[in-house]
Amino acid sequence: MDAIIILQAGVATGTVLLFATIGEIFAERSGVLNLGVEGMMLIGAMTAFSTTIATGNPWVGVLAAMFAAGLISQIHAFITITLQADQVVSGLALTFLGTGISLVLGEGLSKAGTVSLLPNFSIPLLSQIPFLGPILFTKQSVMVYIGYLLVPLTWYYINRTRPGLNLRSVGEYPSAADSLGISVFRLRYFYVFVGGMLAGLAGATISLAVAPGWFSELTTAGQGWIAVGLVIFAQWDPVRAMFGSYAFGALRRLILDIQGPTLLLGFDNPFYYNPYWGFFLQMLPYAFTVIVLVIGSREAMRKRLGAPAALGNPYVRGERGK
Amino acid sequence: MAESTSVQKKRAGFKIRVEPRLEEPAAWYPLAVSLGAIVVALILGGILISFAGGDPLKSYQHIAKASFGDTGVLSDTIVKATPILLAALACSVAFRMKLWNIGAEGQFIMGAFGASAVVLAPLLAEDTPRWLFLTVMVLAAMAAGAIWGFIPGYLKAKFNVNEIISTLMMNYIAIAWINFWIFGVWSEGGFQMSPKFPNNAWLPRLLEYAKEYPALRGLTTHAGLLLGIVAAIILWIIVYRSRWGYEIRLIGDNPQAAKYAGINITSNVIYVMMLSGALAGLGGMSEVSGVVHRLQTAPIAAGYGFTGIIVAWLAKLNPLVIIVVSVLFGALILAGREIQPSGVPKMIQGIILVSLIASDFLLRYRIRIVRADAEE
Numbered sequence: 001m002d003a004i005i006i007l008q009a010g011v012a013t014g015t016v017l018l019f020a021t022i023g024e025i026f027a028e029r030s031g032v033l034n035l036g037v038e039g040m041m042l043i044g045a046m047t048a049f050s051t052t053i054a055t056g057n058p059w060v061g062v063l064a065a066m067f068a069a070g071l072i073s074q075i076h077a078f079i080t081i082t083l084q085a086d087q088v089v090s091g092l093a094l095t096f097l098g099t100g101i102s103l104v105l106g107e108g109l110s111k112a113g114t115v116s117l118l119p120n121f122s123i124p125l126l127s128q129i130p131f132l133g134p135i136l137f138t139k140q141s142v143m144v145y146i147g148y149l150l151v152p153l154t155w156y157y158i159n160r161t162r163p164g165l166n167l168r169s170v171g172e173y174p175s176a177a178d179s180l181g182i183s184v185f186r187l188r189y190f191y192v193f194v195g196g197m198l199a200g201l202a203g204a205t206i207s208l209a210v211a212p213g214w215f216s217e218l219t220t221a222g223q224g225w226i227a228v229g230l231v232i233f234a235q236w237d238p239v240r241a242m243f244g245s246y247a248f249g250a251l252r253r254l255i256l257d258i259q260g261p262t263l264l265l266g267f268d269n270p271f272y273y274n275p276y277w278g279f280f281l282q283m284l285p286y287a288f289t290v291i292v293l294v295i296g297s298r299e300a301m302r303k304r305l306g307a308p309a310a311l312g313n314p315y316v317r318g319e320r321g322k
Numbered sequence: 323m324a325e326s327t328s329v330q331k332k333r334a335g336f337k338i339r340v341e342p343r344l345e346e347p348a349a350w351y352p353l354a355v356s357l358g359a360i361v362v363a364l365i366l367g368g369i370l371i372s373f374a375g376g377d378p379l380k381s382y383q384h385i386a387k388a389s390f391g392d393t394g395v396l397s398d399t400i401v402k403a404t405p406i407l408l409a410a411l412a413c414s415v416a417f418r419m420k421l422w423n424i425g426a427e428g429q430f431i432m433g434a435f436g437a438s439a440v441v442l443a444p445l446l447a448e449d450t451p452r453w454l455f456l457t458v459m460v461l462a463a464m465a466a467g468a469i470w471g472f473i474p475g476y477l478k479a480k481f482n483v484n485e486i487i488s489t490l491m492m493n494y495i496a497i498a499w500i501n502f503w504i505f506g507v508w509s510e511g512g513f514q515m516s517p518k519f520p521n522n523a524w525l526p527r528l529l530e531y532a533k534e535y536p537a538l539r540g541l542t543t544h545a546g547l548l549l550g551i552v553a554a555i556i557l558w559i560i561v562y563r564s565r566w567g568y569e570i571r572l573i574g575d576n577p578q579a580a581k582y583a584g585i586n587i588t589s590n591v592i593y594v595m596m597l598s599g600a601l602a603g604l605g606g607m608s609e610v611s612g613v614v615h616r617l618q619t620a621p622i623a624a625g626y627g628f629t630g631i632i633v634a635w636l637a638k639l640n641p642l643v644i645i646v647v648s649v650l651f652g653a654l655i656l657a658g659r660e661i662q663p664s665g666v667p668k669m670i671q672g673i674i675l676v677s678l679i680a681s682d683f684l685l686r687y688r689i690r691i692v693r694a695d696a697e698e
Contacts, residue, residue: 035486075676083683088422088486089635090679096628097672103665104374214685216665222494230488276506279498286491286498292475293483301482 006253007135008134013210014249015147016041020227021241022154022233023198027073029158029236030191031171031310035091036076036126037199038224039098042204042217046102049214052115058208062118066197072098073196077189083315086177095224099217109214118142118209143201147242158233164286167191171308174315184315199224213247222286229289233296236308244292248285323671324567339690348610356636359681363674368525370673371666381666389653395542401613403652407550408605410648411557411632412467414639416598418561419574421591425489426602427476427627428496433499433603434610436466438617441523442508442516452522458609459523460549467603468596470496475595479588485595497623504617515618525612546608551645553601558641570594602627625668629655632675 020037027034044065052061072094079090119142125136136148158164166187169177174184206219213219226248234241258264259278260270271277300306344545368378409426418424423429437459440446445462446455470492475481508516527600528541561567573580573587580587614621627682633651637643651671 079676079680083680084686085679085682090676092424092631093672093675093679094666095672096632097676100665100667100669100672101370104370104669107374107665222490224486225490229484229491232484232487274506276502276509279502279505281497282501283495286494289491290477290483290488293487294477294481297481297483 004131004134006257007250008140008211009253010248010250011073011136011246012141012144012249013252014246015141016205016210017223017227017230017245017248017280018147018242019150019198019202019205020224021230021245022150023195023202024227024231025154025158025169025234025236025241026198027195028231028311029167029171029308030188031308031313031315032080032188033087033091033312034073034076034094034192034195035088035228036073036094036098036226037195038220038222039095039102040073040196040199041096041098041203041206041224042102043072044069044208045202045219046106046109046203046214047200049112049115049207050106051080052107052208053109053112056116056273057120059118060218061208062201064203066200069098069200070193070196072101073192073199074189077192080314081185081188081192081219085317087312087314095138095179097258098197103216106214110216112214114206115212116203117212131198133246133298141205143205151206151238158238168308170315171310174310176300178317179235179317188315199227202227216247226285226289229293232307233292235296235300248288251285251288255284323538337692337693340687343686343688347685347688352638355681355684356678359677360674361578362681363670365585366677367666367673368672370669376666385654387659393537394540395656397543399649399653399656400543400547401652402656403648404544404546404550405605405609405610405626406629406633406651406655407645407648408546408553408608409626410633410637410644411550411553411603411630411641412598412600412602412605412627413630414637414641414644415561415601415633416569417556417574418633418639419570419590419594420577421475421478421574421594421598423471423474423487423489423595423598424484424631425470425492425627426605426630427623427625428489428493429470429599429602430609430627431493431500431623432470432498432599433463433527433606434465434614434622435496435503435606435673436462436464436603437607437610438503438508438516438519439466441519442503442617448520448522450522455522455613456525459611460604461599463603463607464600465603467599467606469597469599471597471599472592475592478595479591493627497619500617500622501619504619506615510616516616518616519611523607523611525614528613536634542613543614544608546605548614549604549608550648551595553604554641556647557601561641573635602630603631608614629671632671635675636678 011315020041024034024037041065047068048061048065051064052058055061059227075097076090076094079085080087121142122139123137123145129137129260166177169183170187178184203220207214219234230241230244230248233244258281259275260271261269263269264271271281355662363550364382368382369380371381373664388395390396409430412429414422440459446458463637474485474488474492477488478485481678510517525545526539527544532539559617561570569580569590572583573585573590577587605620609622609626610617629651633644633647637647654667654670
């Protein structure tokens with residue numbers, strides 16, 4: 001149990017959550033709650049893995065995953081934006097659908113053997129920084145570095161650019177945005193698509209980098225839902241999302257590592273001698289998600305911060321209010 | 323108004339106009355739309371099946387024959403429908419209040435745990451009379467499910483914690499919790515299952531009466547079905563004929579009005595989550611005591627709670643309609659076990675749910691085809 005190894009692995013596994021969370025932030029900022037993240041991630045993971053087997057090129061797999069997940073997200077967009085149906089139920093349906101389709105099309109993939117994976121490398125100079133270097137810049141997957149770039153770019157895009165302002169306006173006050181000539185419908189479709197692509201990227205990051213392979217539903221094991229929870233904890237802010245994601249990643253690794261040694265803090269390790277006690281450790285990420293939600297919700301109540309005002313409401317032209 | 327919400331397409335002198343429905347559609351109309359949605363879903367599913375290398379017609383034929391072909395498989399269908407029925411009832415009462423309890427799966431698992439604990443802990447001796455054994459198991463299961471519903475309900479009421487995510491997380495925690503008992507404390511000789519329950523802890527099955535009625539030989543339909551039907555009727559009375567049910571429906575339809583009417587939303591959130599959890603927990607008891615007869619992860623955490631969500635929605639949250647829809651989904655799951663690829667039933671469930679939600683549009687809007695020149 002080495003803190004640096006746990007944190008290093010935490011950043012790697014946390015990158016999956018990071019992509020999914022940022023994708024959901026885009027969708028929710030535009031006013032569309034998409035609970036289909038888990039399903040879209042599974043579609044992404046399956047598509048990435050199978051495409052890489054077929055083409056031998058993991059980058060083609062990544063692109064295919066983003067496209068496939070983006071495409072399936074448009075079902076949710078159509079149902080909630082054009083048909084104005086309930087976003088909660090539609091998102092759930094998308095998760096069922098994505099899970100089902102990826103199980104059907106992914107049949108037999110688990111025995112597919114090895115594929116070429118996304119590369120790992122160290123960044124010269126940066127990896128020499130004490131403490132941070134080995135954690136952040138040594139032998140990480142290329143996806144991890146893409147994650148580092150994505151966070152500031154997303155923050156800047158949402159908070160400091162014109163399109164970002166439009167994005168926020170359709171999520172906060174769509175009728176005002178509409179009256180200024182911003183197409184609420186088109187922007188919402190677009191950001192649901194972006195959310196889908198990033199969920200697909202998250203899935204590809206699992207199956208081609210972090211935990212290579214296809215293990216049906218266990219590939220994601222609820223990480224899509226954790227991402228939806230993290231969005232609330234992150235208060236729709238990509239920087240907070242990053243810290244949350246990496247913390248969860250580290251927790252997952254810690255749980256694995258804690259079961260290995262015979263001694264824990266100088267005592268006989270109960271998780272080593274009674275392996276089934278490990279099931280309590282397995283509960284931790286899910287329990288922490290609930291705790292994180294409590295923290296996030298209380299903070300939001302205290303600071304009067306909240307979700308984008310129009311989150312969850314279909315926009316109907318000509319209706320009063322909103 | 324109508325113009326502003328309409329999607330217009332010009333085609334050869336005709337216009338397709340979409341306008342909001344002002345009056346309630348005829349009584350047969352929602353049913354027709356739902357059936358239409360299912361047909362569309364089956365066609366779409368068929369396309370996907372053939373895309374994955376299967377034969378859709380054969381798959382569907384197989385589903386029909388393997389689930390309604392004779393009394394034996396019909397009985398098996400009902401056995402599969404029973405846990406779905408109870409899980410769907412659990413979802414329906416919460417959804418009625420727009421409380422998105424996605425945790426019926428976990429509450430179902432905890433119910434199975436509660437019922438098993440009565441046998442395995444053991445709370446009752448092995449030779450306890452059957453009626454007492456089963457009664458205590460039902461109560462323990464409903465209590466365990468209610469506790470699992472209480473936690474997210476309390477968090478929602480007190481801290482405004484999103485119940486969708488908290489109930490989902492509770493599902494994963496419930497699975498780890500029963501795994502702890504199954505792999506460790508109650509493991510039968512190191513196998514990943516508990517010892518078999520004594521016969522006194524089994525719900526009565528039809529085949530037990532085969533001596534008097536030979537036609538019942540081999541039929542595994544168990545008394546859980548009765549529990550489910552009774553629960554559905556009681557729930558129907560609560561929701562449509564009681565003051566509490568009126569409050570639940572009002573909160574769901576218009577929380578603002580409910581607040582002004584002096585209805586306590588906070589405590590209703592907690593009570594409804596507990597009722598929902600108790601119903602799902604009862605489903606867990608029925609499955610563990612009527613079918614599995616031991617605590618084992620795979621057959622208990624088999625996704626009945628999630629199927630319940632779809633069934634509740636398909637039945638428009640009406641407890642009595644849920645009974646019928648559960649049987650159809652029981653058939654789908656039963657037959658689906660032998661279909662290749664194995665994800666097909668799950669995928670079809672997803673497609674059905676998607677097209678159902680999409681079809682709701684036809685209930686709120688009507689589509690008219692008019693001559694373009696007749697209008698202006």
